[in-house]
Amino acid sequence: MKISKKQGVDIFHLLLEASKKQERVERTQLLQSIGIEENFVEGSVRINWKTCRGVECRLCIDACPTSALYWREGEVSIAKELCIFCVGCVGVCLVDDCIQVSRKRPSEEIERFSNARDVLMLLHTINSRKAVERTKSRFQNIEAQLKQ
Numbered sequence: 120m121k122i123s124k125k126q127g128v129d130i131f132h133l134l135l136e137a138s139k140k141q142e143r144v145e146r147t148q149l150l151q152s153i154g155i156e157e158n159f160v161e162g163s164v165r166i167n168w169k170t171c172r173g174v175e176c177r178l179c180i181d182a183c184p185t186s187a188l189y190w191r192e193g194e195v196s197i198a199k200e201l202c203i204f205c206v207g208c209v210g211v212c213l214v215d216d217c218i219q220v221s222r223k224r225p226s227e228e229i230e231r232f233s234n235a236r237d238v239l240m241l242l243h244t245i246n247s248r249k250a251v252e253r254t255k256s257r258f259q260n261i262e263a264q265l266k267q
């Protein structure tokens with residue numbers, strides 16, 4: 120049987136999708152087995168080994184909560200299937216743009232981090248959002264009490 124070029128491309132695409140789905144299932148199972156929940160749909164983590172201070176640093180390895188970063192053959196290696204894109208490694212790295220993490224939220228919003236400032240900005244935004252929510256909730260409580 121002769122397979123047309125288009126059929127070939129479709130089959131390749133289907134196989135690729137099936138393998139990605141399987142990878143996602145295995146990854147979720149693996150993370151659940153160590154009690155970690157995923158908050159992002161997908162993401163990536165990259166290290167620039169040219170600027171990494173490796174042997175005299177290793178701060179990112181200590182900061183990684185899932186052991187996705189580890190020391191191998193004289194450099195920091197990444198077990199990508201364990202990365203939950205928490206950006207802890209970017210937050211401690213002393214070299215700008217040495218570790219780059221990008222992640223997609225369920226809302227489709229994409230975030231990129233490549234230095235400690237980016238991570239501090241994120242924390243600041245989260246804290247500000249929480250402060251606004253707390254103030255709103257207090258205000259609603261006071262309003263409800265006044266109505267009684």
Ligand code: SF4
Pocket residue numbers: 164182183184185186187188201202203204205206207208209220
């Ligand atoms: S983003 Fe988080 S989980 Fe991923 S490598 Fe960095 S510290 Fe580890």
Ligand code: SF4
Pocket residue numbers: 166170171172173174176177178179180195211212213214217218
């Ligand atoms: S924290 Fe940055 S410089 Fe230090 S080992 Fe990790 S990637 Fe390299």
